[in-house]
Amino acid sequence: MEYVLHILTMVCIYAGLAMSLNLTVGFAGQPNVGHAAFFCVGAYTSAILTVGCGASPPLGMACAVLLGSVTGALASAPALRLKGDYLALATFGTGVIIHALAKNWVAMTRGPMGIPGIPSVSFGNVTLSYPSAFCAVAVAYAAVTYTLCHLVVSSPFGLALRAIREDETVAKSTGISSSAHKILVFALSGALAGLAGALFAHHITFIDPSTFTPMDSLVLLLITVFGGMGSLAGSCLAALVLIGFPEILRYLGLPVIVVGPLRQMAYGLLLVMLMLWRPQGLLGKYRWSWCT
Amino acid sequence: MVQQLVVNGLIAGCIYALVALGFALIYRTIRFFHFAHGAVITLGGYAAYTARNALGGPMWVGIVFGALAASVLGLAIDCLVYRPLRRRKAPDLVFLIASFGVFLFVQNAIQLAYGPGILSLKTGPISKGHDLLGAIVTDAQIVVIVTTVLLTAILWALLRFTDLGRRMRAVADDSLGASVIGINPKSVIVASFGIGSALGGVAGALVGWETNLEPTMGLTLILKGIVASIVGGIVSIPGAIMGAILIGLIESLVAWTLGAQWQDLVTFAVLVGFLLLRPTGIAGLARER
Amino acid sequence: MSHNTDIALWASGLTKVFDGVLALNNLSLSIQSGVITALIGPNGAGKTTLLNVISGFLRPDHGMVMALGHDVRGMPPEGIARLGVTRTFQNIRLLPQMTVIENVLVASRLPALRGLYYAVFRRGAVHAFEEAARKSALALLRRIGLEDRQSHLAMNLSHGQRKLLELARALACKPRILMLDEPIAGLFPEMVSQVEQLLLDLRQDGTAIVVVEHRMDFVMRISDVVIVLHNGAKLAEGTPKDISRNDQVLQVYLGGSGSVDS
Numbered sequence: 001m002e003y004v005l006h007i008l009t010m011v012c013i014y015a016g017l018a019m020s021l022n023l024t025v026g027f028a029g030q031p032n033v034g035h036a037a038f039f040c041v042g043a044y045t046s047a048i049l050t051v052g053c054g055a056s057p058p059l060g061m062a063c064a065v066l067l068g069s070v071t072g073a074l075a076s077a078p079a080l081r082l083k084g085d086y087l088a089l090a091t092f093g094t095g096v097i098i099h100a101l102a103k104n105w106v107a108m109t110r111g112p113m114g115i116p117g118i119p120s121v122s123f124g125n126v127t128l129s130y131p132s133a134f135c136a137v138a139v140a141y142a143a144v145t146y147t148l149c150h151l152v153v154s155s156p157f158g159l160a161l162r163a164i165r166e167d168e169t170v171a172k173s174t175g176i177s178s179s180a181h182k183i184l185v186f187a188l189s190g191a192l193a194g195l196a197g198a199l200f201a202h203h204i205t206f207i208d209p210s211t212f213t214p215m216d217s218l219v220l221l222l223i224t225v226f227g228g229m230g231s232l233a234g235s236c237l238a239a240l241v242l243i244g245f246p247e248i249l250r251y252l253g254l255p256v257i258v259v260g261p262l263r264q265m266a267y268g269l270l271l272v273m274l275m276l277w278r279p280q281g282l283l284g285k286y287r288w289s290w291c292t
Numbered sequence: 293m294v295q296q297l298v299v300n301g302l303i304a305g306c307i308y309a310l311v312a313l314g315f316a317l318i319y320r321t322i323r324f325f326h327f328a329h330g331a332v333i334t335l336g337g338y339a340a341y342t343a344r345n346a347l348g349g350p351m352w353v354g355i356v357f358g359a360l361a362a363s364v365l366g367l368a369i370d371c372l373v374y375r376p377l378r379r380r381k382a383p384d385l386v387f388l389i390a391s392f393g394v395f396l397f398v399q400n401a402i403q404l405a406y407g408p409g410i411l412s413l414k415t416g417p418i419s420k421g422h423d424l425l426g427a428i429v430t431d432a433q434i435v436v437i438v439t440t441v442l443l444t445a446i447l448w449a450l451l452r453f454t455d456l457g458r459r460m461r462a463v464a465d466d467s468l469g470a471s472v473i474g475i476n477p478k479s480v481i482v483a484s485f486g487i488g489s490a491l492g493g494v495a496g497a498l499v500g501w502e503t504n505l506e507p508t509m510g511l512t513l514i515l516k517g518i519v520a521s522i523v524g525g526i527v528s529i530p531g532a533i534m535g536a537i538l539i540g541l542i543e544s545l546v547a548w549t550l551g552a553q554w555q556d557l558v559t560f561a562v563l564v565g566f567l568l569l570r571p572t573g574i575a576g577l578a579r580e581r
Numbered sequence: 582m583s584h585n586t587d588i589a590l591w592a593s594g595l596t597k598v599f600d601g602v603l604a605l606n607n608l609s610l611s612i613q614s615g616v617i618t619a620l621i622g623p624n625g626a627g628k629t630t631l632l633n634v635i636s637g638f639l640r641p642d643h644g645m646v647m648a649l650g651h652d653v654r655g656m657p658p659e660g661i662a663r664l665g666v667t668r669t670f671q672n673i674r675l676l677p678q679m680t681v682i683e684n685v686l687v688a689s690r691l692p693a694l695r696g697l698y699y700a701v702f703r704r705g706a707v708h709a710f711e712e713a714a715r716k717s718a719l720a721l722l723r724r725i726g727l728e729d730r731q732s733h734l735a736m737n738l739s740h741g742q743r744k745l746l747e748l749a750r751a752l753a754c755k756p757r758i759l760m761l762d763e764p765i766a767g768l769f770p771e772m773v774s775q776v777e778q779l780l781l782d783l784r785q786d787g788t789a790i791v792v793v794e795h796r797m798d799f800v801m802r803i804s805d806v807v808i809v810l811h812n813g814a815k816l817a818e819g820t821p822k823d824i825s826r827n828d829q830v831l832q833v834y835l836g837g838s839g840s841v842d843s
Contacts, residue, residue: 031385033392081568085325085388089518090567093560096515100557148701155700155707156691156714163687166676171687173636173670174754175662180693188697214511218392225389257408261400268400271393275386276376286678288386 005135007247009203012138013196014243016145018223018235020192025221026229026286027153028185029165030079031088034095035220037075038190040102040212042068042197047115047207048108057121061198068194069187071098076186080179095217102209114208118201134203141199142236145192149232152188161185162230165286215264222271228284237282242267295427297544303433303502305540306440307495311517312524312532313447314491318366320464320527321477321484324384327391328369329492330514331398334507336362336493337500338402341413351435354413355497362493366485369394395510403507413500432502439498443491444533451529456483464527512556519563587614589758589789590635590666595644597630597813604630605641606813612758617780617790619800619821622810623833628793629671631810632760636668637661649757665757669747669764671793677736681727682718684735684746688753689714718753725749726775741768748776752783759783760791765799777803801825809833 021035045067046060055063078090102109109115121137152158163171164178171178201207219242227238246263254262274281279288311333318326339361340354347353373390414432421428451457456479462470463480470477499509520539524531542562543555550558590612597605605627612618620628633639635646637658646653653661676684691699691710699707722728725745730738735746744764751759765773780790780803794800800807800821807824809816817827824830 031389078564078568085384086567088385088388089325090564093515093564093567096560097557097564100554100560104553104557151704152697152700155696156686156689156710157693157696157700159683159686160690160693160696162679162683163676166679167674169638169658169670170674170676170750172638172658173662173668173674174688174750175659175690176687177657177659177693179657184693184697215396218396221389221392258404261404264400265397265404268393268396268398271396272373272390275382275390275393276373279382279386288383 005132007244009135009138009199010247011239011244012135012142013200013203014220014223015142015236015239016196017193017220018227018239019145019149019232020189020196021220021224022227022229022232022235023149023152023161023185023189023192024079025224026231026284027158027165028161028182030076030182030186031084032075032079032091032186032189033088033221034075034091034093034098034214034217035189035193036212036214036217037095037098038068038071038193039197039200039216039220040098040209041071041190042194043201043207043212044102044109044115044197045194046198047118047201050119050202051115051117057119057198057202061121061195061202064194064198065191066194068197069191071194072190073183073187075190076183079182079186092214092217095214099209099213102212109209112209114206115201116206118205118207120205121202138199138203141195145195146232146236148188148192153232157181157184218271219264219267222267222274225274225279226270226281228281229288230286231281231283234281234283242270295425297548298541299427299429299433300547301541301544302537303436303540304543305537306436307499307502307513308516308520308539309440309533309536310443310491310495310498311513312520312536313444313529314488314495315514315517316521316524316526316529316532317447317460317488317491318484319521321460321481322374322387324387325391325518326374327388327514327518328394328398329366329489329517330510331395331402332362332366332369332489332510333492333496333499333513334399334402334510335365335496337413337496337505337509338406338411339493340497340500341406341411341505344413351413351501354501355439355494358497358500359490359493362496363486363490365398366489366492367482370481370485395514399507399510406505406507408507411500411505412503413497413505430502432498436498436502439494443494447487447491447529450487456480460484515556515563516559519559519566522563522566587787588612589614589649590791591647592631592635593645595631595634595641595646597627597634597639597641604813605634605644608644608810608814610808610815610818612789612791613806614757614789615784615787616805617784617792617803618806618808619804620791620793620808620810621795621797621800621824622816625812626810627813628810629762630813632668632762632791632793635661635760636666662754665755666760667751667754667756667758668760669751669762671762673740673743673747675735675743675747675750678734680732680734681738681746682715682722682731685718685721685749685753686714688750688755689717721749721753725752725779741772744768745772745775748779752779756788758789758791760793762793763795764792765794765796773799 017035017039021032024030024032042064045064049055049060049063050057075091075094078087082090103111121134160171160176160181163176164181168178223238223242224235226242227234315326315329318329336358340358343357344354373394374387377387377390421430451461459475460480460483462475463477495513516539520535521532523538524535539559543559546555546558588611593609595605595608608631622628630639634641637653637656648661648666649664651664719728722731727742727745727749738746748764765776784790792804804821807821808818809824809830811833816833817824817830
């Protein structure tokens with residue numbers, strides 16, 4: 001039972017990550033292959049503040065949101081100048097840079113040794129170390145993220161995002177400031193992903209750079225693309241399938257040294273198959289623009 | 293001290309040059325970032341390792357095997373993944389993401405097969421190295437330089453003097469125009485992937501000999517190859533080499549001043565900087581997107 | 582209040598070079614409010630380049646543009662659009678995977694930060710805004726004849742319908758300067774008269790209208806002023822009657838592609 005709750009918690013965290021990535025990639029049409037950077041920043045912010053400075057977890061999480069949004073806004077810089085695969089490459093580079101910082105800025109992050117002993121979330125005297133209580137927090141996070149994203153994309157702001165996605169020239173010609181919209185959507189995306197990072201840190205109670213590699217950004221992109229661009233429900237479904245399902249592999253008793261690469265191979269294969277046969281993913285509403 | 297820095301930078305630059313040459317050769321034909329080239333390089337290294345374990349013999353046997361294996365993989369990727377996408381007229385971004393997927397798949401397949409640990413192609417006692425104008429250069433490093441120069445010269449001659457080379461240059465300059473005058477891009481694509489991937493395989497094998505093999509080596513190598521290409525002006529062959537040497541020297545400098553662990557970050561910061569400020573590279577020959 | 586003597590747009594000394602080709606050659610012109618100005622000339626004369634420069638999508642190498650009293654040199658296209666300068670595109674640019682009504686709704690914009698804030702914290706204000714925008718968008722679609730297609734995706738429209746949709750989007754921006762790049766190319770006669778009537782109504786309201794067109798019958802019918810461009814420079818300017826009799830213009834058209842009378 002505990003294990004099921006753990007999986008559910010992870011699914012919720014990754015659903016939030018996928019939905020926040022969908023904002024930039026699916027709705028605004030800005031390919032971001034460095035999303036794990038925001039996840040990383042959020043996780044380390046909360047970990048460092050709670051372990052290193054004795055802050056309470058809610059404060060750590062709030063700072064994770066803040067720093068995630070700042071990182072997001074900064075990471076939007078390439079999107080203001082580049083498009084298509086050049087933009088994808090630049091965002092990938094951003095992910096590499098953040099990962100390198102996590103791995104090498106040992107004074108702050110303890111490098112490859114990671115940060116252990118991250119406290120579980122507690123409100124007053126009630127400590128949420130029981131799996132069920134923390135799972136509730138994770139579910140709440142996913143629900144809040146879904147609601148927030150839905151509110152944003154179904155509003156005039158969301159309409160502007162989609163216009164930028166469909167044809168940025170047209171959007172600009174009607175007076176939409178594509179730069180302002182891009183910065184804001186990246187900031188929002190970063191904030192939500194940062195919160196996911198903080199939740200992850202407090203749930204697993206140990207983080208190290210190996211969770212936030214550039215390859216992990218690819219996995220996040222896979223989840224979003226698999227669920228479908230422009231579909232928040234799709235992101236949630238994809239997280240369930242792609243995160244929940246492989247956990248079952250552990251039950252099969254395969255050694256970890258095999259499960260790790262096998263899982264990533266499956267992800268890679270799925271990515272290729274999606275691009276070949278169903279680029280719109282499961283529930284995707286928008287097709288990649290097939291005319292240059 | 294400075295000489296050692298320069299030599300180290302040159303050695304790294306040579307490896308990156310081989311990577312960048314292969315990458316640029318392919319890019320000129322297909323016009324998107326063939327990120328999976330990183331996995332092809334990795335396979336080259338590991339294939340060289342397996343060949344030497346199985347066959348023994350001098351180093352060049354391993355290198356040749358690495359080049360061949362890499363070439364086959366590169367061609368297979370084009371045939372199985374990129375060609376169908378070309379038929380569907382997919383946008384560049386779809387190609388790039390498919391390329392990422394291939395990279396993920398192949399790199400992990402290699403890790404599954406060989407384990408996550410570090411392997412080396414070095415055999416025999418560690419040689420002392422020779423003194424070259426105040427810097428120490430090992431045998432492996434000399435081979436790296438010689439191989440790079442040799443292959444670059446061969447590639448240059450190929451592009452300049454052979455019929456295939458002319459066709460490759462025509463497609464690189466203007467794919468549509470080339471097809472109008474009857475040059476079949478398919479043969480050029482096959483040639484680019486074959487030769488480019490082989491160059492990558494050599495790079496992988498040389499890295500395995502000069503330093504180490506590990507399954508994740510492809511990522512840093514392809515990123516540096518891409519940085520070198522972009523810095524040098526993405527479609528320019530001489531630019532790619534210039535960019536590679538520059539990156540190698542910068543890295544060497546960073547290793548000396550800030551510490552080796554910051555090399556990657558500085559390199560990628562250079563990449564992001566170039567993409568933002570000057571995507572046409574220093575040779576300025578790339579087409580604007 | 583009559584705006585007939587107001588100069589809405591003024592450009593001076595515009596020069597633009599592409600890859601060694603002189604697209605705009607020291608071009609100067611002025612456009613008046615409440616007047617329909619036609620911009621004609623053979624292919625490559627620089628008409629679309631001029632529109633791109635005025636709307637901010639291209640920076641000229643030299644020269645300046647004053648639109649509605651503002652110096653728009655260096656302004657981003659969205660800034661110029663917000664001043665009231667709207668344009669359409671030669672190759673019809675729409676938002677293909679969005680519906681017809683959404684294509685028009687984009688014109689009723691909310692500034693980015695405010696839009697995000699309202700989306701989350703002021704749902705009431707958002708609803709009011711959306712209701713008003715929807716109403717005027719529907720009215721516009723009704724006027725243009727696309728109301729019953731409002732939920733269709735833009736990419737599924739016929740050529741003529743797409744042209745009308747782009748025009749609707751331009752009108753929804755409530756422009757004070759409207760620049761149309763080949764607005765009636767490929768349209769059936771009924772649609773052409775529809776567009777004509779719309780433009781005449783706009784002129785009545787004092788909008789400055791610039792029309793780039795190749796169909797001379799249309800140009801002669803509706804324009805008050807005709808400017809002829811050739812090789813990036815102004816060849817002639819005058820009333821339609823004057824231009825149709827201008828020897829130089831006839832030379833350029835008969836010597837090049839197309840004819841003056843179509």
